[in-house]
Amino acid sequence: MTERIDLAAVMERLAGAEDILLLCHKNPDGDTLGSAGALYWALTALGKRAAIFCSDPVTERYDYMQLGLYDGSWEPKYVAAIDVAGIQLFGEGAAQYLKRVDLCIDHHPSNSGYADATLLEPEAAATAEIIYLLICRMEVEFTPVMADCLYTGVSTDTGCFKFANTTPRTHHIAAELMERGAHFVHLNELLFESKSQRRLAIEQTALSHLEYHFGGRCALMYVSRDEILQTGADSNDLEGITSIPRMIEGVVVGVTMRQLESGSYKVSVRTAGEIDACKICAALGGGGHMRAAGCEFFGNLENAKAAVLAEVEKQI
Amino acid sequence: MTERIDLAAVMERLAGAEDILLLCHKNPDGDTLGSAGALYWALTALGKRAAIFCSDPVTERYDYMQLGLYDGSWEPKYVAAIDVAGIQLFGEGAAQYLKRVDLCIDHHPSNSGYADATLLEPEAAATAEIIYLLICRMEVEFTPVMADCLYTGVSTDTGCFKFANTTPRTHHIAAELMERGAHFVHLNELLFESKSQRRLAIEQTALSHLEYHFGGRCALMYVSRDEILQTGADSNDLEGITSIPRMIEGVVVGVTMRQLESGSYKVSVRTAGEIDACKICAALGGGGHMRAAGCEFFGNLENAKAAVLAEVEKQI
Missing domain, CATH: 3.10.310.30 (Diaminopimelate Epimerase; Chain A, domain 1)
Structure with a gap:
């Protein structure tokens, strides 16, 4: 049984954590990568060692997020799953990091509660909305690369603000991400106006x-x-x-x-x-x-x- | 030479006007129709006689705006052009109403200044943004049909918040229109997820x-x-x-x-x-x-x- 915790408790736990591995779900999409990416940048800005792990490769399309992918050179002491609703969604390659998932931050109503502690906001259109609120409370400078990561999460999970999960808060957050330097024109072209x-x-x-x-x-x-x-x-x-x-x-x-x-x-x-x-x-x-x-x-x-x-x- | 006026002056002039004809541009799009539509509803709520004229037919797709189209049964005393950048854009059928255009509300930087008075906001992504601010200041109830009209204008002129003209304000206004009852899921499907x-x-x-x-x-x-x-x-x-x-x-x-x-x-x-x-x-x-x-x-x-x-x- 997972402990349901709130934003303040998440901040406290992350503040106390060291050597943090952020896990994304397999077949990674804009929200799992963007959310983990922004949090990676925020944790790094706090002086912590952090990295992102995904069992599937990340396509070049997301290079602009400058994701700090895990290279295996250090041992994670704290494991946080970002936008992962169930244990089966990590993919086989992640098995070695799942002995203990300390924290899960997610917006899927179906989240199975596999982590020690879970921040679940089913009314969030994207996990990136939750990470946005989190980073705003952290004592770090909100950089354009964080804004790009979170804009990616919010816009891809809502089909560029078209789907029924979009809320007024989604739009307000998009506005604030633009003000914080998200390269929204470039991102919209890349994510929604491009076909192989x-x-x-x-x-x-x-x-x-x-x-x-x-x-x-x-x-x-x-x-x-x-x-x-x-x-x-x-x-x-x-x-x-x-x-x-x-x-x-x-x-x-x-x-x-x-x-x-x-x-x-x-x-x-x-x-x-x-x-x-x-x-x-x-x-x-x-x-x-x-x-x-x-x-x-x-x-x-x-x-x-x-x-x-x-x-x-x-x-x- | 047109007189450039601000939102407060527009309110004053509309408050003093009677029998108001709102003119749209030819080949009408979501912004000219949605902006004129919302203003039509607001003026009607103030107890004024108003109607919309467009020299081209309005497709059934926009039926949900319940546009009050001009039926010729009364003589306009005040003519306001909505989202029309130049006199040639009214279309030939509008010639009889152009003897005097009292007011123009527009966001096109190229606006030629053909009206007696003009409220021009080139930084607005859509004329619907300006009309939103106007109606918020008017003493009328903001109804869901007004919200639908303005959401149509804002979303169509920005390609559903994708184009470079989108600003933080555009997103904030979209959020507020959702809160005021815009049927955004239905509208997004109709406007962006449908092909003949x-x-x-x-x-x-x-x-x-x-x-x-x-x-x-x-x-x-x-x-x-x-x-x-x-x-x-x-x-x-x-x-x-x-x-x-x-x-x-x-x-x-x-x-x-x-x-x-x-x-x-x-x-x-x-x-x-x-x-x-x-x-x-x-x-x-x-x-x-x-x-x-x-x-x-x-x-x-x-x-x-x-x-x-x-x-x-x-x-x-």
């Missing part, structure tokens, strides 16, 4: 197989294994295209099907309005949320399509 | 002609007149696709060429970093800004491409 050639190619390929069903209320697209290999698309690219069919005007159910190595199809369903994506996928052995769900279908494309469309028809 | 079938089709077609030049630093795509007609794309759809080539990772010059009815090609150039789009287009008889410029090229596709690429090569 690979990603564009897989989008193109998927859209070349776009079909409308039920009078344009359902749009479905798919990519075969061969097409995925041809374009070189990775799992991020594939995840990224699943929002496209639902964005089309008039579409309330968007379906994306991608063939897996095994030959079966991974199906992603996105819905609008009253339509429950989870019901559609649960009927096919999958699950998820109201607006976004998924399932896997063993069988050829035609059978998979027919099965998914039959479930869509029941809900639409 | 037509728009998607023209994107697809243009991208099917995507070429990389100069080692991937320039991406060029084009659409023929026949393709435009086949997809039914309108000028908005065509304008919308011009940002795509520049978004590709590694691309610093994005070129979009679309064939006009005359057979000639309209060329749109978008650049990143130090590359001047205007120089490229000026060399071909066009013009524009550092990051976005355009020109028209008379001749066949191959000649047009060769001419544009030759200019790109000089700058790249």
Whole structure:
């Protein structure tokens, strides 16, 4: 059972800690890296030795955060997990640092309470919001690189202030990060206005197989294994295209099907309005949320399509 | 010569005005409509007769603003232009109301000063920011429909808080509009996460002609007149696709060429970093800004491409 602590207690514990390792979750995103990055800079400014560990590699895209990644040359005495909801999300490479997680700072309502002490703010749009409040109270100069790290966390977790998790506080914090020197124009371009050639190619390929069903209320697209290999698309690219069919005007159910190595199809369903994506996928052995769900279908494309469309028809 | 006035003076003049016509610019966007819409609601709440006039039709997409459009049944005694930088931007249908424009509220630095009195705030990201400050000072209840109108203006003029014109104040105002009841989730979906079938089709077609030049630093795509007609794309759809080539990772010059009815090609150039789009287009008889410029090229596709690429090569 974790001890739930508040911001003041977190400050106290960090003030007393030395040789601090900050752990990010696997498949690291802007929030886990930006939050850990800003805290790394703040701890370093306090004269402490600190570093960041992530079991997966960090893409070059985030180089501007100047993350101090752990090089193994010293033994961590204090371990803090940043934006990690459960122990399984650290990834296998982190196992050696998990004997004792002293502290967890997170915003995921599903946080399992695996750390000795946890600061959990489920109403925060991003863990970066919590770290912002923390650093503001610490006696360190708030530098532009910290602002860049936190702007990255806040903006990526909210889809650049578009998603339902955005709150008035999110906008107020964004304003303050801009005032503290965040290079928001550059970051917005990099994070939201840029696409890899690979990603564009897989989008193109998927859209070349776009079909409308039920009078344009359902749009479905798919990519075969061969097409995925041809374009070189990775799992991020594939995840990224699943929002496209639902964005089309008039579409309330968007379906994306991608063939897996095994030959079966991974199906992603996105819905609008009253339509429950989870019901559609649960009927096919999958699950998820109201607006976004998924399932896997063993069988050829035609059978998979027919099965998914039959479930869509029941809900639409 | 217009009289430059401040927020307090605008309040005073509006307080003394009756039968107020609010003029929007042609090809109305979210800012001119949202700003005029919120002001219409505020004036109506003060017990005044007011209405909005735009020389172009307002698309159904903006129905949620419940804009009180002018029906011609009464004679305007006071005319206020909202977000209109110059007299030519009213459109021909507005000529009868332009004998005297009593007031202009605008944020375009290029505002020509055509009105009797002007409140110009070039540092505002959107005219909606100015109207927000105005309504806050008026003795009216700030309703959710006003908040929706102003959120529309602020978010559309900043590309949902992405563009360089966004300021800390923009974010603070967005936060306050959310607190005043703006339906931001619904609005963000409608304004930023939705694409017409037509728009998607023209994107697809243009991208099917995507070429990389100069080692991937320039991406060029084009659409023929026949393709435009086949997809039914309108000028908005065509304008919308011009940002795509520049978004590709590694691309610093994005070129979009679309064939006009005359057979000639309209060329749109978008650049990143130090590359001047205007120089490229000026060399071909066009013009524009550092990051976005355009020109028209008379001749066949191959000649047009060769001419544009030759200019790109000089700058790249």
